[in-house]
Amino acid sequence: MRIGLYQYAVTANHYENMLHIKVAAEEATLNGVELLVLPECALSGYPQTSPFTINEIDFQKVVLAKKELEQLATDNHLCILTGTAECAEGKYYNSAILAMPGKETYTVYRKRALWGWDAENFSSGDMDEGVFKVNGFRIGVRICFEVRFPEYFRELYRKNVDCAVIIFNDTSEADAIERYDLIKAHLRTRAVENVFPVISVNSSAINQTAPSAVIDKDGRVILESIPHTEQLLVYDLKKSTEDSFGAKGRRQISETLAR
Numbered sequence: 001m002r003i004g005l006y007q008y009a010v011t012a013n014h015y016e017n018m019l020h021i022k023v024a025a026e027e028a029t030l031n032g033v034e035l036l037v038l039p040e041c042a043l044s045g046y047p048q049t050s051p052f053t054i055n056e057i058d059f060q061k062v063v064l065a066k067k068e069l070e071q072l073a074t075d076n077h078l079c080i081l082t083g084t085a086e087c088a089e090g091k092y093y094n095s096a097i098l099a100m101p102g103k104e105t106y107t108v109y110r111k112r113a114l115w116g117w118d119a120e121n122f123s124s125g126d127m128d129e130g131v132f133k134v135n136g137f138r139i140g141v142r143i144c145f146e147v148r149f150p151e152y153f154r155e156l157y158r159k160n161v162d163c164a165v166i167i168f169n170d171t172s173e174a175d176a177i178e179r180y181d182l183i184k185a186h187l188r189t190r191a192v193e194n195v196f197p198v199i200s201v202n203s204s205a206i207n208q209t210a211p212s213a214v215i216d217k218d219g220r221v222i223l224e225s226i227p228h229t230e231q232l233l234v235y236d237l238k239k240s241t242e243d244s245f246g247a248k249g250r251r252q253i254s255e256t257l258a259r
Contacts, residue, residue, distance in 0.1 A: 001134065001136075001137050001237045002031070002032050002034050002235070002236050002237075003033065003034070003035045003036075003235045003237055004031065004033035004035070004036045004233070005199060005212050005225070005234075006036060006038055006231070007039060007201055007212040007225050007229075007230065008020040008039075008042075008203070008204055009203060009204050009206075010042050010045060010046060010203040013045065014043070014045070017042060017044075017045060017065075021038060021042065021043070021072065021080075021082070024038065025072045025076050025080065026076070027232050028076070028078060028232060028234075029076040029077075031232065031234050032234075033234060034078065034079060034135055035080075035134050036078055036079070036080045037081045037082075037165055038082035039082075039083055039167050039168060040143055040144050040170075040202075040203070041083045041084055042082045042169075042203070043062060043066070043083065043097075044065070044085040044086075045057070045085075046085075054085065054092055054121040054122075059085075059087045062084060062086070065084075066097070066105045070105050072099070073100055073101050073103075074101045076101075078101065079098065080098070080099040081096060081097070081098050081141070081165065082096070082099075083095065083143065086110070088107075093107075093110040093123055094114075094118060094122045094143060095109065095125075096108045096110075096167060098132055100134075107127070108132050108141050109125065109127055109129075109130030109141040110126065110127050111124075111143040111144070111145075112125045112146065112152070113144075113145045113146040128155060129159065130142060130156070131156070131161055137163070137239075138161045138162050139162065140153075140159060140164040140165065140196075141164075141166075142156070142164060142165075142166050143166065143168075144166070144167065144168045144169060144170055144210075146166070148186055150190065150193060153194050154194065156194065157194040162196065162239065162240070163196050163197040163198065163237055164190065164197075164199070165199045165200075166187065166190075166198065166199070166200045167200075167201050168201065168202035168210040170183065170203075170209045171202075171205050171206040171209055172206060172207045173206060173207065175207050179210075180208065180210065184210070184211050184213065187200055187213065187215050189219070191216065191217055192217070192218065192219040192250065193250065194217075194254070197214065200212060200213050204225075204229055207227075207228070208227040211227070212224070212233060213225065214235045217240065217243075218244055218246065223235055
């Protein structure tokens with residue numbers, strides 16, 4: 001399955017975000033992409049970094065943006081996974097949603113690892129699985145800060161996902177290359193310890209402190225976007241057919257630990 005990772009500078013402006021998403025969908029379609037992945041809160045904007053508050057998000061506009069997303073998915077025969085702030089049953093969530101051709105957009109996952117501004121404004125998610133199917137592939141989803149906790153990814157290992165996708169909105173006002181390298185190391189570790197590819201997509205706003213990248217199950221960085229640059233990466237995800245010597249060992253030990 002061909003997956004497109006599109007990083008752009010997410011803003012507080014729904015209209016501006018949607019213009020970027022439309023460009024992403026067009027470029028993805030031209031490249032034969034079947035699943036397009038966008039950053040954390042790409043639809044609504046991420047309140048902490050924009051900057052603005054959760055109360056300034058117009059959730060009626062978010063609903064309309066979802067409808068536009070559905071139309072984009074249908075017109076381009078494309079599945080689109082994106083992050084958004086979400087209001088449901090009187091609570092606010094940091095969510096990952098999926099638009100599929102000819103179907104209503106639905107929530108795949110709500111962020112559980114909340115800290116700082118997130119914890120003050122969002123409720124913890126009540127959906128621990130975060131797995132969806134596209135074209136015969138099982139895709140696991142996690143959001144930003146959760147990359148630092150292996151437990152969230154061991155859950156995905158037990159669900160037999162073909163790959164994990166992490167959507168980020170991780171930026172800084174100052175250059176923070178050490179943080180960027182540390183988060184990339186987390187991504188590589190999550191891939192190695194769970195023996196599945198890891199895909200990450202971040203906002204390119206300000207100073208980008210997490211990569212948009214593809215990492216294989218042996219921890220090798222296959223693709224990586226240029227930081228602070230709007231860019232589409234295209235990756236062909238294939239079913240795992242053969243493990244390296246080390247991967248066989250990690251899988252065997254993981255099976256004993258997962259019992």
